[in-house]
Amino acid sequence: MSGLLLVTQGAVSQGVLWGIMVLGVYITYKLLDIPDLTADGSFTLGGCVCTVAILSGVDPILATVMGLFAGLLAGAVTGILHTVFEIPAILAGILTQIGLWSVNLRIMGGKSNNPLLKSDSTISFFVDNFGVSQSQAALIVGIILVLIVIAVLYWFFGTEIGAALRATGDNADMIRAQGVNINHTKLIALSLSNGLIGLSGAMVAQMQKYADTNMGRGAIVIGLAAIVIGEVLMNRVKNFGLKLFSAVVGAIIYFLIRAYAIQLGLNVNDMQLISALLVAIALAIPVAMRKWREKAAYTEGDLYADEHAAANPSANALNPQNKEGR
Amino acid sequence: MISIKNVSKTFNKGTVNEKRALDNLNFEINDGDFITVIGGNGAGKSTMLNAIAGVFPVDCGKVEIDGVNVTRDPEFKRAKYIGRVFQDPMKGTAAGMQIEENLSLAYRRGKTRGLGWQVHAQEREIYKRELARLGLGLEERLSDKVGLLSGGQRQAVTLLMATLKRPKLLLLDEHTAALDPATAATVLRLTREIVEGEKLTALMVTHNMKDAIAIGNRLIMMDRGTIIYDVSGEEKARLTVDDLLKKFEEASGTEFANDRMMLSR
Numbered sequence: 001m002s003g004l005l006l007v008t009q010g011a012v013s014q015g016v017l018w019g020i021m022v023l024g025v026y027i028t029y030k031l032l033d034i035p036d037l038t039a040d041g042s043f044t045l046g047g048c049v050c051t052v053a054i055l056s057g058v059d060p061i062l063a064t065v066m067g068l069f070a071g072l073l074a075g076a077v078t079g080i081l082h083t084v085f086e087i088p089a090i091l092a093g094i095l096t097q098i099g100l101w102s103v104n105l106r107i108m109g110g111k112s113n114n115p116l117l118k119s120d121s122t123i124s125f126f127v128d129n130f131g132v133s134q135s136q137a138a139l140i141v142g143i144i145l146v147l148i149v150i151a152v153l154y155w156f157f158g159t160e161i162g163a164a165l166r167a168t169g170d171n172a173d174m175i176r177a178q179g180v181n182i183n184h185t186k187l188i189a190l191s192l193s194n195g196l197i198g199l200s201g202a203m204v205a206q207m208q209k210y211a212d213t214n215m216g217r218g219a220i221v222i223g224l225a226a227i228v229i230g231e232v233l234m235n236r237v238k239n240f241g242l243k244l245f246s247a248v249v250g251a252i253i254y255f256l257i258r259a260y261a262i263q264l265g266l267n268v269n270d271m272q273l274i275s276a277l278l279v280a281i282a283l284a285i286p287v288a289m290r291k292w293r294e295k296a297a298y299t300e301g302d303l304y305a306d307e308h309a310a311a312n313p314s315a316n317a318l319n320p321q322n323k324e325g326r
Numbered sequence: 327m328i329s330i331k332n333v334s335k336t337f338n339k340g341t342v343n344e345k346r347a348l349d350n351l352n353f354e355i356n357d358g359d360f361i362t363v364i365g366g367n368g369a370g371k372s373t374m375l376n377a378i379a380g381v382f383p384v385d386c387g388k389v390e391i392d393g394v395n396v397t398r399d400p401e402f403k404r405a406k407y408i409g410r411v412f413q414d415p416m417k418g419t420a421a422g423m424q425i426e427e428n429l430s431l432a433y434r435r436g437k438t439r440g441l442g443w444q445v446h447a448q449e450r451e452i453y454k455r456e457l458a459r460l461g462l463g464l465e466e467r468l469s470d471k472v473g474l475l476s477g478g479q480r481q482a483v484t485l486l487m488a489t490l491k492r493p494k495l496l497l498l499d500e501h502t503a504a505l506d507p508a509t510a511a512t513v514l515r516l517t518r519e520i521v522e523g524e525k526l527t528a529l530m531v532t533h534n535m536k537d538a539i540a541i542g543n544r545l546i547m548m549d550r551g552t553i554i555y556d557v558s559g560e561e562k563a564r565l566t567v568d569d570l571l572k573k574f575e576e577a578s579g580t581e582f583a584n585d586r587m588m589l590s591r
Binding site for chain 1 (some may be wrong): 379400401402403405406407410412416417418419420421422427428430431432433434436437439440441442443444445487505
């Protein structure tokens with residue numbers, strides 16, 4: 001297989017597995033309107049827990065589920081800090097993320113890096129049994145997982161609890177007046193979101209065959225970038241399931257761009273800066289456009305001089321400068 | 327019956343902005359009462375509604391709904407008894423959700439929410455029928471996002487949501503004040519149709535004295551966090567705007583000060 005095709009395949013696999021994390025970020029950022037910074041920590045946590053579990057002989061599938069639940073717990077910590085103790089959501093996320101850094105090192109037995117080279121994993125299962133490559137296996141597992149996650153989320157957000165959760169992000173006053181405890185809905189959303197992020201971390205660790213205490217650095221920005229890319233590419237999509245799908249597509253495109261840029265000689269360390277710029281620009285453009293339009297539309301004279309002149313011809317005669325500046 | 331006993335609430339206690347918004351409020355709302363509430367700026371009208379709804383904890387006193395003491399219950403727990411329409415038309419509906427989703431959220435007011443499907447086909451018929459009563463053609467737009475509606479339409483939907491599941495008490499906090507006069511008149515007509523038609527118990531804050539006299543069976547006037555005038559039945563029906571102004575001056579010793587109210591005389 002040619003080099004470029006291999007690079008493409010690897011990037012798509014990566015994008016699909018990271019796409020699960022993007023779906024988690026989507027829940028908090030798009031539905032709850034909270035940029036949840038727990039993500040960086042809970043992604044790493046999922047990877048570390050899964051890796052250490054596999055290394056200590058736990059079944060890979062169970063180890064992956066453990067990664068999911070570890071992320072879920074991390075999200076619950078942020079949720080409790082935010083709802084019970086009323087710490088602003090962004091700060092609550094930062095606190096959990098910083099705390100998780102030490103927790104992750106503890107889980108990894110003080111090592112910043114633990115390899116999974118010889119161990120079985122959910123991905124090596126496909127490699128061993130179907131004779132596919134590591135990245136092909138990751139792609140297969142990733143696609144199956146993404147489809148399951150999207151189906152579950154589509155169902156969940158159509159249920160009573162899911163709808164109450166969406167309403168919490170849309171109008172908290174309204175849903176409180178309908179008898180919903182928004183502390184509960186926020187807690188559920190943050191837990192669910194970080195559970196998916198932990199699952200994604202667990203899968204990425206199995207794909208790259210190691211867990212690293214820095215593997216989640218910048219995860220939240222990658223998540224936001226992927227959501228932005230997905231929205232730009234599929235901006236006409238109305239169906240909720242397709243919106244979720246667009247976030248995963250955004251993740252794939254993100255990792256493709258990254259892989260090609262590195263092929264062209266970009267320093268991989270610059271990728272964080274590029275991601276941050278991408279998100280900043282995507283958020284800044286609509287604001288800049290609005291300001292520019294307001295400025296361009298302004299005129300010092302009477303913008304509606306024609307209408308006013310038609311309504312009252314004599315007044316216009318007294319204000320000959322009215323038409324200036326149009 | 328709803329009873330409010332010795333309720334006081336001071337905001338910003340111990341600061342220069344300290345304000346006793348409710349001062350030993352005592353009154354009872356009988357089943358079927360449609361009460362209009364008037365008063366000057368800062369008289370405590372909205373604070374009273376918020377205290378009943380449980381938006382904040384009160385400093386002392388007791389709020390009972392049908393004999394159940396709800397004083398310590400947070401807002402979301404009291405929601406099963408209370409329907410609310412806010413002054414801001416944007417506040418009562420979720421803009422990014424469909425009309426039917428909003429109605430279905432309200433249809434479950436006060437109920438435990440589970441993992442059942444949110445919008446049911448048979449419920450959709452109820453929503454259509456109820457929306458048709460508004461006469462705004464919204465029954466044909468069930469899956470439109472509420473954000474596409476005008477302020478008046480949104481307020482009409484909020485009114486429907488507040489009464490879709492019969493509340494023990496309906497709280498209307500100047501719910502027509504942010505609308506243009508024609509739309510306000512429509513929403514007010516719908517309010518009367520719903521409250522009088524279904525014999526609901528309601529508390530309506532208004533800044534329009536004529537409306538306050540013409541609508542409902544009982545009128546209360548507030549000043550400095552307490553009720554200074556409470557009139558119902560025949561006596562209320564005979565009131566004029568000048569009577570009200572005179573009553574206010576008698577009871578409070580000051581001139582009636584509510585800019586919007588004076589303008590809308």
